[in-house]
Amino acid sequence: MARPLLLLLAAALLPAGPAAATAAGFRDCVAGLGDRALAAGVDGELVARVLPSLSPLERVLALDRSQPEFVQTFPAYLEARVTDARVERGRELLERHGAFLETLLDRYGIPPRYLVAFWGLETNYGGYLGKVPTLDSLATLACDERRSEFFAGEFVNALQLVEREQLPLERLVGSWAGAVGHTQFMPSSYLRYAVDGDGDGRIDLWRSEHDALASGANFLHSLGWEPGLRWGRQVALPGGFAYEQAGLGKARSLRAWAAAGVTRADGESLPALELEAALLLPAGHRGPAFLVYDNFRVVMRWNASQSYALAVGLLADRLAGAPPLRLPPGLAKPLRKTQIVDAQEALNALGLDAGTADGIIGSRTRAALRAFQLEQGLPADGYPDPATLTALERRALP
Template sequence: MRKPVPSVVGQRCLLVAALSLATFGLLSSCAEAPPQGTPGTPSATQPTQSFAQWRDDFRSQAMAAGISAHTFDTAFAGIEPDDSVITADRSQPEFTRPIWQYLEGAVSAARVRNGQDRLLQNTDALQRIDSTYGVDREAVMAIWGMESNFGQQMGSKNVIRSLATLAYEGRRPEFGRDQLIAALQILQHGDVPASNMIGSWAGAMGQTQFIPTTYNRYAVDFDGDGRRDIWGSSSDALASTANYLHASGWQRGQTWGFEVSLPQGFDYAEADMGIRKPIAEWQRLGVRPVSANQPIAATNASLLLPAGHRGPAFLVTDNFRAILKYNNSTSYALAVGLLADSFKGGGQLAGQWPVDEAPLSRSERIELQQKLMDRGFNPGSVDGIIGANTRQAIRAFQKTISWPADGYPTQALLDRLRD
């Protein structure tokens, strides 16, 4: 499922590393099968054999996995490592965009208009998809828009070459090998010829940006032509997305979430994706929907503050979590939800973003984590990624200085830690 405009799928973390950094290090993954996973520990080891030697060894592994010699040799004809893939794989941008800038591009007026047009153009297919999978058509359309601009930007790299490069000398060779075997299985099945298997540098493919293992589990032939063609068939791509969301726990008729207002003196430590309460319980705590539409009170939800206590607040449901399994970035999931609402005339926010706050750079996030560690607060790995452990450490420190414990990293917080 960057981007940053992201791409899909649990283990395709490689693909959306840029997005995770762009949203203050919120972990980002791609559309992989639930349960979600990560590709493993990055490897700094350089190849100890030539690419030709590695290819021959891998050929034996592929054949042991059921790949025919013809499929392998055809797919690997003329394949050499792609240096640009390694550059992208190892890229760690220092400066990134804040969430409000990301959303401005992701939920642009042009994308909303294009999505509304596509909803009309694909009415029949979307009706059948809704009946089959029980996933709101606007959510499916929003993911299509986020992943490939409605099929217009699917990437241009040879997927076999990209994955072979990652398997040979990337940071996560196991990820590359697993995806490469899956890609060869797709070719052997006859869904797409090797010449048409194009995608991103990390191997995300087609209009839905599935990585190969996700494709093998969730791609469907919805137009009945005998091929699961997420490159050329919008029906196959949209149905495959709906199938993935359904498998990830999407609940028919349930909202992804909605903007809320918080009462004075609210305990911001409640804003944690690990805390889930019935919406009725949130309402008893003084949390109120901004719009007049009343959600189902029994539905479980978590409170999300994507820009800390100074920015808009949201209650998000299990459908939001289903989007997270497609791409494990809260910014991405929020963009999908707001874009889906915008297709229906909604999506506008009452809360204001703290646009006067400059986001922390990667080196500043690392410094913040180190200073939290030095003060006895455990932020987890000192890697510049603001994950659950770091947010918990921030909250613990914020409480000691009587600041709102929202777990959000800011320049002011870093300056206080520097004291």
């Protein structure tokens, strides 16, 4: 199908009045998406059927640009996601799908509790798969300048998915960002990693729990999951511990951590192994401490959030019978985003590279905080606690 015809189809649906210019821009962008789909080999009839039905979703753009007032702390994040109800439901599903999950363990090396933990965190075990029309969402984001190239590619992937699986267009609904099904795969991941788990010759991540679980196992295997290795463990730190040793980029052997006085959470000795582990303090030196292994990094390739990866591991542990994580009181109080922005600006002004002052506590901000804390004689945990923020505020005064 030639571009003029695509533009003709798009223009036929343009509104009249003040919104026409914006709508015209969207329809012109949509025509470009059609060209891209045709160049990728998508059937012209499908392109012609889909393009005129697309609508921009202002709510999607609002969510993409949303800047929450508060930064959720790790304890609050965990309390909202690793709940007793989710643990109980997960154990029921482990039992219901036990035989099938064992076949996935044999084939992909992924223990059942991890697959169920991902399922629980992504969609509450299929309780909420999302209601946003995927093609509208992807087209909206593809026609927005912020991440247009990525979402244009995902739009084409979604059309290829419709073709490959012969999906009814009304089935294509999910999150506002275009993730779909029980495991919330983006269309590119669906195309590349989703597999037929129930043996019916099709892959349906919305309606087939076995397809979703098998696809999750294949995805984790492809990301490099190491069979026989757990995600990590909670540990206890000795008095006077040098907190600047914490950080995902500062891995040491378990033998070395044990020599530094780190023990298991129950006080027992760590295994005397050369296994590499990094120490994380997601709530600062007053909160829980974790040693994490290579499989933790695999989880972060699914979702790049450390809090998410910790929640997956801790939910998997709970599903296997571990007790709830005990947290000291007072750790769940959220931080204002403006506090983090001010801290980043102050750190940058002091010559400590905290990155862009965006209110997001990433690795550069944590490294800058540690450097400042060391300079001030504070526990160098890279966490913006009240003492650190107060010290930064004082240094920032003229």
